[in-house]
Amino acid sequence: EAAVTQSPRNKVAVTGGKVTLSCNQTNNHNNMYWYRQDTGHGLRLIHYSYGAGSTEKGDIPDGYKASRPSQENFSLILELATPSQTSVYFCASGDAGTGGYEQYFGPGTRLTVL
């Protein structure tokens, strides 16, 4: 079964509203990541975490917060959603301890901000 899951899979929000995207992993990986993907761009890193209680800014953190309350869960929070945040969001987990350095991705959440 899928080791990285995301919820919701689709979300429509209103401008100025709060949106929380959730991610759960059963890989027991230390590192988790949030990316967004837009047409013409690859995935771009928003926030990441190296363990429970930690969050770090990625390349495009403005307008987003993150929360890592446990090893398994990593949330992305849009306090005041804007139409420019309409995108597909991917969560991933990874751990250098496996020696592979690769990341394992969830199925994505399609967010539309009206």
Add this chain to the structure above:
Amino acid sequence: GDSVTQTEGPVTVSESESLIINCTYSATSIAYPNLFWYVRYPGEGLQLLLKVITAGQKGSSRGFEATYNKETTSFHLQKASVQESDSAVYYCALGDRGSFNKLTFGAGTRLAVCP
């Protein structure tokens, strides 16, 4: 900054033809880059196709190959004979081993293989 540039799609090839998708990278802030190819098949999630973490080495999977060339800063994806089932979007990615394995992705190349 760090960046990845890959062949702009869509790329269309006929079944049994050879394929090369170019990927070049710039790793200005990464001391020990790792290189990856990820793939997204229609209706599926993003998955690892192959990886190389040591310069000069070659990775291979499902008939695809890519060599980590530090001199030319390239990691081109090649396959000698493509199949219709290879139709997908391919992403080249640069990993930062020294910074929690953060990934920098290229824009993706959509491949369509015609029967």
